[in-house]
Amino acid sequence: MVAGSSPLRLNPWRRTGSISDQFTDGRRFRVLTVVDDCTRECLTLVADTSLSGLRVARELDRLITERGKPKMIVSDNGSEFTSNAILKWADDARIEWHYIAPGKPMQNGFIESFNGRLRDEHLNETLFTSLAAARISLSMWRCDYNGNRPHSGLGWQTPAEFANTFNPRRDTTLRNPTSSAPVPVAQPAPKANLNRSNELKYG
Secondary structure, X not given: OOXXXXXXXXXXXXXXXXXXXXXXXXOEXXXXXXXXXXXXXXXXXXXXXXXXXXXXXXXXXXXXXXXXXXXXXXXXXXXXXXOHHHHHHHXXXXXXXXXXXXXXXHHHHHHHHHHXXXXXXXXXXXXXXXXXXXXXXXXXXXXHHHHHOOEHHHOOEOHHHHHHOOHHHHHHHHHOOOOOOOOOOOOOOOOOOOOHHHOOOOO
């Protein structure tokens, strides 16, 4: 999945999940988490009091506009991911959507690990008084995760640093979706300019 010229890198899988927490007054809220399998970037953390399929589809449309279309999306069987709105969205967008087997979170281990880290490092350590406060706090944590956390699987680069190593190639693919070839590094050699007066004539 991390081979240099693999189409999977240019059109990566996206892991999608959700996690819940509560405000100081006891009301609950949910967080949609989307992670790029290749770069390990957290693409979004969407906090709201509820997450419908329509809301998830709207956030995925925004991500496609910003990042391009993924090859596949993997998620659990939560109601926000199995709704008719999501099924229609995936069909219209022509994106393969893979659901893990019920009761088998290890099939979506990367997002489960990410959600566990988010809960242990941030949600369990922070008191949220309002939805606005939760959104600001989650945005700050996401920026820190992407920009300041080296990963051994990325050669000890941060997700943002690793993504920058091939963003030009991704941008080329988005501009020219029929080809995954990178832009040539050098200009092609000029064609030979034959001097007709020096040609040998046979007769």
